[in-house]
Amino acid sequence: MGIISLIWGIFALLWMLLAFIPLLGWGNWFMIPFATVGAIIAAIGLAMTSPEKRGRAKAGLILNLVAIAVGAFRLVLGGGLV
Template identity: 40%
Template sequence: MRTIALILGILSIFGMLLGFIPCLGAFNWINIPFALIGLVVSIVAHGKEDGTSKSNAMAGIIMCSIAMVLGFARLIVGGGIF
């Protein structure tokens, strides 16, 4: 589950970067809910109690949070479309 959290975080960062390309800013309307799902999965994966490292889940939390905040900021600057 922690690996899935990391993969979702990486994909949400790539989606956010795609949304920064001019005229593709509306892609963030798809990426923000995707990053929210990744954030929930990452938090659940981080909360599981066992003795292994939780670095993948923490990286997923950080990447999904960054993708959501910057994607939302991009939507505000672009007026929700551009």
Template identity: 40%
Template structure:
């Protein structure tokens, strides 16, 4: 059950992350990364690894995108 919740949260964060990849929307990663971290916590409590890995990928992409944009753009 926790893995399903983690996958749902990760999917929402991933969809928002795809939208935030457009120019001038990079600031949205400041909201997406904490959302993915919540999903990562649910995935960590689960016995499966799928949800955890999905959220981990979203967090890594978000951090790299913020780093490339200087943290704001």
């Protein structure tokens, strides 16, 4: 589960960077639910693995949470969330 959430987080961050391009900000509406699913997968991975093997799941959780936070901030900034 850890490697899946890590890859999911990398894709979410790449998608977030793509949504920074002007006129592609609407991509945040799709990226935020995508990253939320990745964060849920990471949380499941954290709960199911032993404490010494949680590094990938933690990294995936952090990447997905950063993507969610920046995407939501971008939507607020651009008037996408009122």
